[in-house]
Amino acid sequence: MARELLEALDQAGVRLTGPRRELAALIARRQGHFTAADLLADAEQRSLGIGRATVFRLLELLADQNLVERVDLPDGRHAYVPCEPSHHHHLVCVSCGAISEVDDCGIDAVTAEAARRSGFEIQSHRLELFGRCPRCQNVESRQ
């Protein structure tokens, strides 16, 4: 999965540098969503000597390329989720952070209707669903 990120970056015409390879690997082994701070902590823990700015720069690059999506958690934090470049949405587990992808069947109809009623010309949308994943539901019910 780190490979996919790197290939896509290569495709995008940027250099495949050491720090980028290392960060891609760190992102790949992450489960669910993570924040820039999480990634930075991962890097520091392994003494990779990667600077704060480099982390933010790579995340921005990946987000531009739709290799990673920025999610706004209900508590206001910004997190990232590695994902397919195609348009879709995320279901986020509020207790463990697990992610499930959702294709947006049906949402387009909603946006089209909203556009018709309001006269707005809709350019983009963001849909985020929050809840508890099957595993967390089980854990909870067994306690």
Added chain:
Amino acid sequence: MARELLEALDQAGVRLTGPRRELAALIARRQGHFTAADLLADAEQRSLGIGRATVFRLLELLADQNLVERVDLPDGRHAYVPCEPSHHHHLVCVSCGAISEVDDCGIDAVTAEAARRSGFEIQSHRLELFGRCPRCQNVESRQ
């Protein structure tokens, strides 16, 4: 409109203090979305002597009461929109910030389907639509 905010706050059992009345009035006269910084700047410009913390505290209070909704702008900033307490979503003009409310007809079906497929128990969702309002479309096309 400031009156409505204050009545709702009263209903919620919090004190109607001077700073809250003043901030409610400032919020009421705002068009479209605004950030905490905007509101703070409004207050400072009028030398109301309202502290930064008070602004954040009131916004949190209003958000808890669903009198204001927190919107995450595409550029990552957090903004607020005064709105009806009932569940709904916002259409945000990316060039002037104008807001249009959208009731979520159809979205519930999407979330139900996503829940069924993923096994998640969905607790909440957030939908934000971004585009250009009718006025901004006209301005653009006349230039």
Added chain:
DNA sequence: ACCAGAGTTGAGACTAAGTCTCAATAGGAG
């Protein structure tokens, strides 16, 4: 009208998120 006490306030310290600058470094095309 008065009072008491809990809720609220502003100042300012503090933390965390994110950006910017710049000299040094390292990809990678040729």
Added chain:
DNA sequence: CTCCTATTGAGACTTAGTCTCAACTCTGGT
């Protein structure tokens, strides 16, 4: 291998948001 440019890390800086605490002010009860 060489050169040029993209990229890097350090650290200063800016901004968002939180926290603490002594001072203040609502408000309900008298």
